Amino acid sequence: MKPASFEYRAPEQLDELLELLADDFTDVRVIAGGQSLVPMMNFRLSTPELLLDLRRVDELGALEHRPDGALSVGATVTQARLLRQLEQQGGWPVLAEGIRHIGHPQIRSRGTVCGSLAHHDPTAELPALAVALDARMTVAGPQGRRTVAAADFFTTYYETVLEPGELLAEVVFPAWPAARGWGFRELARRRGDFALVGAVATVDRDAAGATAEAVALVLFGVGERPVRLGGVEQALAGKPLDAAALASVEPLVAEAIDPVDDLHASADYRREIAVQLSVGALADAWERSSARV
Amino acid sequence: MSEHAVQQVPIRVTVNGRELAAEVEPRLLLSDFIRHHAGLTGTHVGCEHGVCGACTVLVDGAPQRSCLVFAAQADGAEIRTVEGLAEPGAPLHPVQQAFHEEHGMQCGFCTSGFLMTTVALLEETPHPSDEQLVDALSGNLCRCTGYRNIVAAARSAERKLAEAGDE
Ligand SMILES: Cc1cc2nc3c(=O)[nH]c(=O)nc-3n(C[C@H](O)[C@H](O)[C@H](O)COP(=O)(O)OP(=O)(O)OC[C@H]3O[C@@H](n4cnc5c(N)ncnc54)[C@H](O)[C@@H]3O)c2cc1C
Ligand code: FES
Numbered sequence A: 001m002k003p004a005s006f007e008y009r010a011p012e013q014l015d016e017l018l019e020l021l022a023d024d025f026t027d028v029r030v031i032a033g034g035q036s037l038v039p040m041m042n043f044r045l046s047t048p049e050l051l052l053d054l055r056r057v058d059e060l061g062a063l064e065h066r067p068d069g070a071l072s073v074g075a076t077v078t079q080a081r082l083l084r085q086l087e088q089q090g091g092w093p094v095l096a097e098g099i100r101h102i103g104h105p106q107i108r109s110r111g112t113v114c115g116s117l118a119h120h121d122p123t124a125e126l127p128a129l130a131v132a133l134d135a136r137m138t139v140a141g142p143q144g145r146r147t148v149a150a151a152d153f154f155t156t157y158y159e160t161v162l163e164p165g166e167l168l169a170e171v172v173f174p175a176w177p178a179a180r181g182w183g184f185r186e187l188a189r190r191r192g193d194f195a196l197v198g199a200v201a202t203v204d205r206d207a208a209g210a211t212a213e214a215v216a217l218v219l220f221g222v223g224e225r226p227v228r229l230g231g232v233e234q235a236l237a238g239k240p241l242d243a244a245a246l247a248s249v250e251p252l253v254a255e256a257i258d259p260v261d262d263l264h265a266s267a268d269y270r271r272e273i274a275v276q277l278s279v280g281a282l283a284d285a286w287e288r289s290s291a292r293v
Numbered sequence B: 001m002s003e004h005a006v007q008q009v010p011i012r013v014t015v016n017g018r019e020l021a022a023e024v025e026p027r028l029l030l031s032d033f034i035r036h037h038a039g040l041t042g043t044h045v046g047c048e049h050g051v052c053g054a055c056t057v058l059v060d061g062a063p064q065r066s067c068l069v070f071a072a073q074a075d076g077a078e079i080r081t082v083e084g085l086a087e088p089g090a091p092l093h094p095v096q097q098a099f100h101e102e103h104g105m106q107c108g109f110c111t112s113g114f115l116m117t118t119v120a121l122l123e124e125t126p127h128p129s130d131e132q133l134v135d136a137l138s139g140n141l142c143r144c145t146g147y148r149n150i151v152a153a154a155r156s157a158e159r160k161l162a163e164a165g166d167e
């Protein structure tokens, strides 16, 4: 179980890296934390000819608050570094909770936020969080930069809109209002395993605090990409999220998703769990939210 | 590929305080570099795809799986392995002593990984919650002990390190 031979480069300039990445005649791959890529290379499921290490490109390592309150996370920022920053400086508590569910500290200390997004395992936490939080992805390529909404970034299992020659340079999470409530629930067989199913919810209340003005609910592990439950979000907007309201959306969740049978769980079981986790995450989010200021 | 000369990447790393310079093939895993080039066979290789944690070492202070890092990526890094915990003949490191006293091992295959994981945890979080302790240890597999003695050893190590810090 050793990887096949490949060439390795770790340029310091982003331009140089992008030029090497744009080579149409070589099977080129970037490596960030390697926590998904190296296992695949050790199994020889992935046999790139040239590996481009992102780690020496300084500008890809930025983790900073924007003037508008957004948080930008560069391509080489590890999951552990983002978690530490969120725990120390606050904000985006749902992101912190989601990251705590990724693997183990030994994985998070190397695995990157952007690597998880670019890899797009359909049961991974970060793609669903990016969709729920309306993150924006900055894609760098031979033609310059473009911005893609998280909702449009993930296409199908392990696929994104990234074209050959393109790189996810950073992900930007919009400002987190202090009064926003959140819920994060997932079911995994063992601690640190990839989830069978997970749910991310946020709630913003109105100025009186009596009803939900805006609701977000995104599931993962139930399809080829993170699934945003727009029907549920609309059904709950303008209401208090009491037991009756939550019970009323259970059938909407079950209808909106189309999970598949696999060796980990049947489709029916996944659907049942998705309903339970959705209601739980929405209830947590309502509980944790307060009147808009 | 065979008609091309195999690329050799020059690297410099510090392993347990000793500086090493080497030329490595890009596909050489850090675990193999540590075992075969640095000659430190205390770092064990179980699964070679990131699930067992036997190969855990500290890279710039952070616990990492050395089978999921290429040696070339570790250029410039400071690496600590189980051999760095105590000199031969010297008293054991408090974490090693705790695993010894609490019988935190049977066959010992997983032990160096657990030791490095525990050292990393207690260096960053001297008094971890149960949640934090389980989170850290769950990244390492043991097929012998049933984990109870490993958890007891980690708690004992926490007390030993706290006492040593007070002196
Ligand atoms: C034991 C174990 C348990 C795990 N558990 C979980 C879990 O519970 N949940 C979870 O979400 N993940 C889990 N992971 C995966 C982990 O989160 C990875 O770190 C992550 O999926 C990939 O990030 P990386 O930086 O390691 O990327 P790499 O492994 O370096 O790259 C992965 C892929 O993405 C591409 N890529 C990386 N960065 C970029 C970029 N900036 N732009 C374009 N392409 C890029 C690479 O070319 C490669 O194809 C686990 C991994 C292991 C080994
Ligand atoms: S040998 Fe590295 S995790 Fe198993």
Ligand code: FES
Residues within 6 Å of the ligand: B104, B105, B106, B107, B108, B109, B110, B111, B141, B142, B143, B144, B145
């Ligand atoms: S002591 Fe044998 S695997 Fe842990």
